[in-house]
Amino acid sequence: MTLAPLLDLADIADALGGARASFDTALRHRALRKQGGQVAVEAGLRTARASAALQGHAYDLDELRAGTAVDPVVQGALRVSQALEGLVPSWTRAPRQVLAKLHVLAGRGIVPDAELGRPGGALAGGAPGVVEAGVQARLDGLVQLVTGKEDTLLLAAVVHGELLALGAFGQVNGVVARAAARLTLIAGGFDLRGLLPVDVGHLDREPEYLGAQATFATGTPDGLRSWLKHYAAAVTRAAEETTAICDGLV
Template structure:
């Protein structure tokens, strides 16, 4: 697909540069924490959630509350364990992400973490799990885009599929070493280009070849822009003489 490999290379180089920023060589955890807040807010906003983010308090909006729980699970001490499970049992991790994302969206606890009972869905999720656990040599930015779009298309859960899909994309980036400290914030670009995001992810789900190519390009461009966002966060936190 024309343009995809160079776009993936640019995304990889940009994220590597973000990790080499002087403020991130030792203080990457501060950048990662700020990135998680921005990622959670943008992910919620893509799905129509509130953008009113109160950093010290509860979230009234259930979409934002779920997105922030997911974002915080992908930052800090819980991340290594989450990644370890993701690389060997990704469907288990998806269930965990869904519990976090949808906890305030339903009173039926039986719906949390459980995909729809559908044989075809089960087969597609099993195939996706195989890709995540190593059945592909695709570049990491491409794999992240495919996992993201496939989950958007499949809508395996009754609620919060978008938040889960974007978190899964982030986990691919972390587990493959593309963005090991979750510094990037591609969600900001997806929110800024939300109409394109929706159109191309729908086209991906429908199997349209050009939509698939453009979706891969959009995802790589978002990763590259998200790396620039990480650089700006790090630069703002850098001590001034």
């Protein structure tokens, strides 16, 4: 299985190319010569805030910086964001284990301990830890894609959309899906330093994000195209956010 045919959908190659160009421009910012680490930390913080907000748990950045946002969804999103760098080496070798780890990090204090790290067949209404055959097959296909050779930006979009559609991680499924997509961008070298807060782009285009993920789940060419166009737009918006972070440091 390969994702290459998706690039033949109308406007998709151009949309993804435009997103790449936007991030390439952001990467030329002079602040990144000496302050890339600070930018990465701030991008991670903004990513966590946006991911939690997309779950309906919105807080100001200042609350996250001060440590006063004790909401378990926010704390889970923060743990996930902080752990990504350490998970990069394992992602393309053992994606199942990494997904389980992301579930544990995101779900602590939300998901019962016995269910942490155990994907369930949520798409088919299955119980936690009991993966329905159709969901298992799609997870198997996703694992093959992650461990293979694909266009990184396209792969990240598909990883994100597929995990959202499967719903295998219950109450924190969105946090896990968004983290896996960001991990794909980092591990694949598109965002090697973790500077791109893609989830800010999803949050800023939330109605489109929700609508496009629903169309992706249909599996139709139009549905896939809608999601991929949204993903490209979210990356473009996130590149602007990277630039804004850099601007604040000079």
